[in-house]
Amino acid sequence: MKINVLHTGVVFFCESAVVLADSINVFFLYDCSKVQEECDLTRAGICYFYPEDTPLEHQELLCGQLAGVSRCVSELSCSPVHLLRLRKSKYAVRMRDTFLWVLSCVSEVPDISVCEFLDHLIGLFCFYNGPVQQSYQLHSQGELALHWARYISHLQGGSTELHHIFSCLETIRSTRIDPLLLLKSALILQACQRCPLVLAGCLLYQGRVLSTQMCPELTRKVMVNETETYSQEDRLQAHGVCWSGATPPSNTVTTPVFLTSSEVNTLRCHPVDNSCRFHCSSQPPDQPKKTPLLSRTLSDIANTDLDPAELEHALCPPAHYQTHSSPHSSLSDEESFSLCPSTASTPLHLTVTSQSEGSPSESHDHILPNGTLLYKAIESSMFEGGSPVRSEGERNTAEVVAVSAISNGLESGQDSPPQHDGEGEGTKEMEVRGGVKEEMREGGRSGDCRSPSGGTLDCLLLYQHRVGSLVLAVLVEPHFNTDASAKEDVYFSCLASLNGLEAHLRTTSSQPPPAQGPYIYTHYDCVQNTLTTNVSEHSSSSQDSFVKATALLHSDFSLKDTLQEAIVRNASCAVYATRTKAQETYFLQQGTSARNSGIPNVQDTAFSLPGKARQRLLKHGVNLL
Amino acid sequence: CTGMSRVYVMADKSTLLKVILLGDGGVGKSSLMNRYVSNKFDTHLFHTIGVEFLNKELEVDGRRVTLQIWDTAGQERFRSLRTPFYRGSDCCLLTFSVDDSQSFLNLNLWRKEFVYYADVKEPESFPFVILGNKIDVSGRQVAKEEAQRWCCENGGHPYFETSAKDATNIVEAFEEVARRVIASDDKQEPLLSTHTVELRRKSRSDPSCC
Numbered sequence: 067m068k069i070n071v072l073h074t075g076v077v078f079f080c081e082s083a084v085v086l087a088d089s090i091n092v093f094f095l096y097d098c099s100k101v102q103e104e105c106d107l108t109r110a111g112i113c114y115f116y117p118e119d120t121p122l123e124h125q126e127l128l129c130g131q132l133a134g135v136s137r138c139v140s141e142l143s144c145s146p147v148h149l150l151r152l153r154k155s156k157y158a159v160r161m162r163d164t165f166l167w168v169l170s171c172v173s174e175v176p177d178i179s180v181c182e183f184l185d186h187l188i189g190l191f192c193f194y195n196g197p198v199q200q201s202y203q204l205h206s207q208g209e210l211a212l213h214w215a216r217y218i219s220h221l222q223g224g225s226t227e228l229h230h231i232f233s234c235l236e237t238i239r240s241t242r243i244d245p246l247l248l249l250k251s252a253l254i255l256q257a258c259q260r261c262p263l264v265l266a267g268c269l270l271y272q273g274r275v276l277s278t279q280m281c282p283e284l285t286r287k288v289m290v291n292e293t294e295t296y297s298q299e300d301r302l303q304a305h306g307v308c309w310s311g312a313t314p315p316s317n318t319v320t321t322p323v324f325l326t327s328s329e330v331n332t333l334r335c336h337p338v339d340n341s342c343r344f345h346c347s348s349q350p351p352d353q354p355k356k357t358p359l360l361s362r363t364l365s366d367i368a369n370t371d372l373d374p375a376e377l378e379h380a381l382c383p384p385a386h387y388q389t390h391s392s393p394h395s396s397l398s399d400e401e402s403f404s405l406c407p408s409t410a411s412t413p414l415h416l417t418v419t420s421q422s423e424g425s426p427s428e429s430h431d432h433i434l435p436n437g438t439l440l441y442k443a444i445e446s447s448m449f450e451g452g453s454p455v456r457s458e459g460e461r462n463t464a465e466v467v468a469v470s471a472i473s474n475g476l477e478s479g480q481d482s483p484p485q486h487d488g489e490g491e492g493t494k495e496m497e498v499r500g501g502v503k504e505e506m507r508e509g510g511r512s513g514d515c516r517s518p519s520g521g522t523l524d525c526l527l528l529y530q531h532r533v534g535s536l537v538l539a540v541l542v543e544p545h546f547n548t549d550a551s552a553k554e555d556v557y558f559s560c561l562a563s564l565n566g567l568e569a570h571l572r573t574t575s576s577q578p579p580p581a582q583g584p585y586i587y588t589h590y591d592c593v594q595n596t597l598t599t600n601v602s603e604h605s606s607s608s609q610d611s612f613v614k615a616t617a618l619l620h621s622d623f624s625l626k627d628t629l630q631e632a633i634v635r636n637a638s639c640a641v642y643a644t645r646t647k648a649q650e651t652y653f654l655q656q657g658t659s660a661r662n663s664g665i666p667n668v669q670d671t672a673f674s675l676p677g678k679a680r681q682r683l684l685k686h687g688v689n690l691l
Numbered sequence: 692c693t694g695m696s697r698v699y700v701m702a703d704k705s706t707l708l709k710v711i712l713l714g715d716g717g718v719g720k721s722s723l724m725n726r727y728v729s730n731k732f733d734t735h736l737f738h739t740i741g742v743e744f745l746n747k748e749l750e751v752d753g754r755r756v757t758l759q760i761w762d763t764a765g766q767e768r769f770r771s772l773r774t775p776f777y778r779g780s781d782c783c784l785l786t787f788s789v790d791d792s793q794s795f796l797n798l799n800l801w802r803k804e805f806v807y808y809a810d811v812k813e814p815e816s817f818p819f820v821i822l823g824n825k826i827d828v829s830g831r832q833v834a835k836e837e838a839q840r841w842c843c844e845n846g847g848h849p850y851f852e853t854s855a856k857d858a859t860n861i862v863e864a865f866e867e868v869a870r871r872v873i874a875s876d877d878k879q880e881p882l883l884s885t886h887t888v889e890l891r892r893k894s895r896s897d898p899s900c901c
Contacts, residue, residue, distance in 0.1 A: 246772060250740040260735075558729045562721075562762060566743030573775060 090222060091155055092116065092170040093187070095198070095214070096129045098137075099164035113165075113207060114214045132168050136161060149177055158184040165198055176621030182233035183221060186286065190217045193287040196324040196523055220290045226601070228588055231617045234595045235282055235289075237275045243574045250567055251277035257559045258540050263552050265333040265526070267540030271571050275596075280541070282595030284329065288528060288539045318531045318557065320547055324523040333526075333541060531557065536568040584657050586612045587679070589688045590620075590650040598686065608639055612654045615641035623650060633672050642675035644690060651688055653679035705748060705755040708872050709779055710865075713801045714786030715794035716765030719824040722855035723786065724762045727865050732856055739764045741772035751869040758869060770804075777809035781872045784864075786822045789852065792832040795823075798841065818871040819848045822864055827854040 093116040101111040108126040111133070115125045136147045136159050150157040151173065158180040160167040169184040188198075191213060195201040201210060229236055251269045255277060258264045268278035268285050278285045325333075527546055531538040538560060546552055586609060588599040601609055615634045623629055623645050631644045642653045655671075655678050680690045712720040721739050725731050728745040744761045761780070763773040783805050787794040798821070806814045821842050823833060835852060842850040849871070851864040 244741075244772060246740050246769070253737055253740070257737075558725075558731060559733075562724065562728075562743035562745045565745065566739075566741055566762075569744070569776065570741050570772065 090116075090169065090171060090183075090218065092120075092128065092157075092168065093184075093214075093218060094125070094129055094168050096133055096166040096168070097164055097202070098133060098166060101133075113202060114211050116214065116218055118211065118215070129168075132157060132159070133166050136166060136168075149181060151177075156180055160184060160188060163199070174617070176231060176617050176624065178621060178624040179231055179233060179617070183230075186233060187214075187217055187221060189283065190220075190287055190290055192523065193323050193325070194290070194321070196525070217290060226603070227613050228597060228599060228601060228616065231613070231620055232590050232595075232597055234590065234597045235275050235278075235285055236273065237596050238271055243571065247567065247570050247574070248277060250563065250570075254538065254560050254563045254567065255279050255540075257563070258538070258556050260559065261542075261552050261556045263543040263546045263549060264529075264556060265330075265541045265543070267538060269567075270537045270539060271568075272535045276536075276571075281332075284325070284541070286595075287323075288541075317533065318529065318553075320542075321528045321530070322525055322544075323528045323541070324525055325541075326522055327524050330524045330526065529556070531560065531564065533561075533564040533568045534572065536564055536571060538564060583682065584655070585678070585682050586654040586656065587683055587686065587688070588612075588616055588652045589683070589686070590652075591648070592650065593648050598688070600686075608654065608656055611636065611639050612641055612652070615639075615654070616643070616652045619643040619652060620650065631676065633675060635672055640672040640675060642672075642679050644676070644679070651679065651683065651690060653683065655682075705757050707746075707757045707759055708781045708869060709759045709761065710782040710784060710868050710872070711761040711763065711777060711780040711805070712784045712786055713763055713805055714765055714784075714822075715788070715791070715797050715801075718765065718786050718788040718791065718794050719855050720765065720786050721762050723784075723822065723824060723853065723861060724760050726855040726858055727861045728760065730858070732858075738766060739769075741769060742776045747865075749866065749869060751866055751873065754873065756869050756873070758865060760865075774804070774808040777805055780805075780809050781875075782818045782820060782868050783809075784820050784822055784868065785848075786824055787833065787838075788825045788828075789823045789831050789833045789838075790825050790828045795833045795838065795841075799845075802845070815846060816875065818868075818875045819846065820864065820868050820871060821848050821850045823850065823852045824855060826852045826859060827857045 093114075095113040097111045097113050099111075100106065101108055108130045109122055112125055112129055115129070132150070135150065139150075140147045140161065146161050147159045150159060154173055155170050156173050156175070156177065158169045158171075167184060167188055169180060169187065171180045171183075191201075192198065195205075195210065195213060226236075254269060255267045258267055259279075266279040266284075268280055268288060269276040270289060273289065275285060275289070280288065525544055527542045527544055529540050529542045529546060540556070542556075582600050582602055586599075586601055588597060588601060590597050601612065618634055619632055619641070622632060623643070630646075631642075633640055633642050635641065639654055639656075644651050653675060655675060676690075683690060712724060714720055716738060721736050721743070722732060724743075724745055725733065725736075728747045739762055742761055742763050744759055747758045747760065749756060749758060761776060763769075763776070783802075785798050785801050785805075787798055789795075802814075802819065805811070806817070811817050821838065823835070823838050838852075839850050842848045849867055851860050851867070853860040853864055855861065
């Protein structure tokens, strides 16, 4: 239980760790347009309800109440509802057109995690099925229920508790593999891009990201399909599949996917060295070229709601970050080797490079004279709260409106005493966050959730090539499927490398993980949306405490813009956290003698934590100096 | 037992033979593999990092075999990545470029490295095949006779002059590899697998290719 927040940010916390994965109580999609008249049944508006075995009366009760409350509050406050917080649970709410999505978690889960979870869920659905309204016109509720269930189970399963808290990508533990293999994976992706129909790709191993050229949001979406197929097929050791030429390879698959036009534009703007493109790949005349912006007509621009920043960015494409495929392949050994360390240091190097060279995150946000806020699709921050990538301008427009409301019958069987949790006193509290800014933001940025009415999503194809546990997933232009030579080029350009990489990874991953030091740490990179940690898979009490404290602190960081450093502790341990706009770092020193009186005191061991963290984490490449 | 490595039998009953391409960086190992398996030649290939492989099915003297061709990184710095994959090879293709005499002189080192890391028990009888690549390039530094002499003095290995760019002699070289492996298999002691015993009997009737 948090009892105090000092200026230095020492907070006390309780032991009970919450597993986000198990804490999803309810999710539903409700179509308000189906329930207009008095005589309309609430059940007619329920498109999907999780858990599916909930009695219909309960479903109706919850949907009806929450739809009413959400509408009422948003009309009163003139801003969409984002989060309804009750005593023991909270509801992340998204309203688009006539649709209402609600996701409920127990109240210990950080607000930001619940909201991100819901946004991601909606984003996934739209990515694989297109606009919601259109999907429900084309397919039956039963069919789409399977999809929702699949995405929910994907989000709940697999990743660790920490990954759930930060809603981040699961990456391969780069300390366990040779950095040269990360370079190899980056080169495989670049080799694919030599086909003009290939936009960007990522490599996944055992359901984790090895290397990606896409923004974190897209990478996360792509991973769902992969994880699904991985769990189904991991028994098939299909490495080194023969392809005698004529028959198409069975270990590849293409799936249609839906992206917003700004996402697609960003992908098409990617710098690719044209000098070593495959020669045989044809491009239809109406297709935007890879160096497209000069050939784009004004009407094209008008159709795609490019913001000025994007346009500027587009007209001055970032410097080429492609390193290997110079037309003169006589690159000396030294030259090529000098590429390795930087690329090797992070599996997601390419993403960072392209972002930092072409479009520093500050330049993504532009406030126009009329106060409208525009975003670039590449930006990784989700809609609400806490991502330090957000600009100050946006923060200033953020409004937090607290509305007390009575929640009759929303929570069954709640009779525990009121909780005091830092910022919210009172038992039945409803918080409405967000506001006008939300609508503005959707205008310019990816808006996974807007587009239920259709029209703004473009269809691309997701091409996947599997070798054992290794999957190459690339986004390609829609006519890739009908272009046999392009398919063959992409397939053969990476087949041998994928085979080899898989063989390397198979031998590497069997090695035992390095021993955990006398400390636990987690480092969250907000730009790449990745996590580095030495938290092991095996649960222990100090690790559970660490995870719990991390959740608390991450939540606090997301709520308090000016909070930069904090220490939380209970009787047995203390966790230090520090953040900048680009990263958050959490640190726990084990085995220190407890000299925690509970009263701030210079002798307190907790105050030596920042120094220890700086010193210990340097060797993990985390610089807190 | 090195023969055991060959006892991977694929579902279609074709034998999997692991062959490995070794040689200095830039002599054209990847291009040789790509030309043979997918009949493509790419002028923009980057250094191979670690190892890569492709499978190719072929029929030699009435026997269906699958060649699993392992392409390796030639640069010294990639040594630790490539050497673990030498083990279990059925044939080693030592490759040099005819326009680079140093790559030819290094063949000895490559042979030693292979024998050491693949843990070859009898290097004298192990099937090596020597490839002199890039014969399309002008400015040749290694004469054909010189290369043939080296092959003769070092165990009578077959020698092929190839061009991955022009697709010269590629198919012939790899088919010879398959024949060599099958032939050397015959000299091995009887194996436990009944399937392999069957192969021995069958191949004995084949005419010797060397």
